[in-house]
Amino acid sequence: KNWRIVETASVAPQQIETNDDLSKLMDTSDEWIQSRTGIKQRHISNGENTSDLAVKVATRLLKKSGVPVGDIDLIIVATMSPDSYTPSVAAIVQGQIGARNAVAFDISAACSGFVYALAVAGGFLMQDPFHRALVIGSEILSKIIDWQDRTTAVLFGDGAGGVLIEEARENCLYGQDLVSFGELSDKIVAGKTKVATDFPGRVTSLSPFSMDGRAVYKFATHQVPASIKRAAQDAGIELNQVDHFLLHQANARIIRQVAKRLDQPLEKFPININEYGNTSAASEPLLLDELVTHGKIKRGDTLVLAGFGGGLTTGTIIIKY
Numbered sequence: 001k002n003w004r005i006v007e008t009a010s011v012a013p014q015q016i017e018t019n020d021d022l023s024k025l026m027d028t029s030d031e032w033i034q035s036r037t038g039i040k041q042r043h044i045s046n047g048e049n050t051s052d053l054a055v056k057v058a059t060r061l062l063k064k065s066g067v068p069v070g071d072i073d074l075i076i077v078a079t080m081s082p083d084s085y086t087p088s089v090a091a092i093v094q095g096q097i098g099a100r101n102a103v104a105f106d107i108s109a110a111c112s113g114f115v116y117a118l119a120v121a122g123g124f125l126m127q128d129p130f131h132r133a134l135v136i137g138s139e140i141l142s143k144i145i146d147w148q149d150r151t152t153a154v155l156f157g158d159g160a161g162g163v164l165i166e167e168a169r170e171n172c173l174y175g176q177d178l179v180s181f182g183e184l185s186d187k188i189v190a191g192k193t194k195v196a197t198d199f200p201g202r203v204t205s206l207s208p209f210s211m212d213g214r215a216v217y218k219f220a221t222h223q224v225p226a227s228i229k230r231a232a233q234d235a236g237i238e239l240n241q242v243d244h245f246l247l248h249q250a251n252a253r254i255i256r257q258v259a260k261r262l263d264q265p266l267e268k269f270p271i272n273i274n275e276y277g278n279t280s281a282a283s284e285p286l287l288l289d290e291l292v293t294h295g296k297i298k299r300g301d302t303l304v305l306a307g308f309g310g311g312l313t314t315g316t317i318i319i320k321y
């Protein structure tokens with residue numbers, strides 16, 4: 001058994017904050033942000049939580065594909081900004097769309113989350129009785145960011161995207177490579193809990209997003225090309241056979257550097273970070289849906305999906321669309 005993507009969908013909050021808007025809130029500038037990252041604006045939620053965006057994506061996937069909700073066996077949401085510790089975002093989605101026959105849970109692998117979730121869902125579809133899955137990346141990062149910290153605040157945005165996948169007889173999953181680097185776990189931290197030492201005087205407090213940007217930059221520009229090369233080897237294909245490299249949209253400079261290290265033309269590396277900023281687990285499905293909608297990705301194309309981020313983690317999947 002194998003699996004294929006049936007449908008794609010995405011959503012972003014309506015409210016847009018440009019770099020100039022942010023420069024009124026903190027000591028930054030459009031020039032600094034664009035030249036370092038490629039980001040021009042980001043979508044910011046006005047009250048919508050992570051599950052609200054995920055439900056919208058799930059509803060769109062069902063509507064676009066015409067698949068009845070009762071035929072969904074599995075719902076996986078990748079997120080680093082869930083509504084709550086429990087229930088999972090996936091369980092909320094299941095309840096809201098009425099997917100009675102689905103198993104639902106979240107995956108926590110930050111910006112690699114979507115690729116990890118696809119790999120897990122694909123594994124489920126290799127076994128009976130799983131036939132169809134919704135795999136969604138959804139993030140409201142604006143609620144976990146310290147808006148006083150210009151070194152991280154300018155980088156992130158809110159959004160969600162996802163795919164409906166189903167079992168396939170044809171070989172559509174060519175290869176994959178997932179690697180985790182727990183020894184670098186302190187390089188990206190968000191929502192760290194504090195345990196009180198004065199029981200019962202407990203107050204829940206979570207740390208905001210913090211990142212060693214330089215370390216992550218170095219990690220990404222070395223580990224992402226390595227992961228893509230291993231996945232290609234696993235798939236038994238040459239990189240020249242890949243039509244599109246959909247990389248996690250963290251920084252346009254990282255994407256250009258990866259293209260260079262892989263000796264592949266930049267045109268094969270689509271970028272939409274200018275519009276959304278870094279939306280973590282949502283960035284790849286958002287980009288995928290945009291390219292499919294605009295006819296830039298066609299059936300039969302060979303796609304590399306590559307994520308990297310908190311954990312630290314990297315993940316690459318090579319598929320036939």
Ligand code: ACO
Nearest residue numbers: 028032036110111150151154213214216217250251309310
């Ligand atoms: N506006 C203006 N100046 C700023 C800003 C800002 N928003 N932020 C930092 N600066 C200043 C710094 O204070 C510093 O000033 P100094 O030289 O006087 O000390 C200067 O700009 C340079 O700062 P650096 O941090 O060295 O800038 P750098 O060129 O490394 O770029 C960046 C920072 C964009 C964060 C880069 O390191 C990067 O992209 N890293 C990778 C991040 C990433 O990919 N994360 C993805 C994973 S995230 C996840 O998993 C959720």
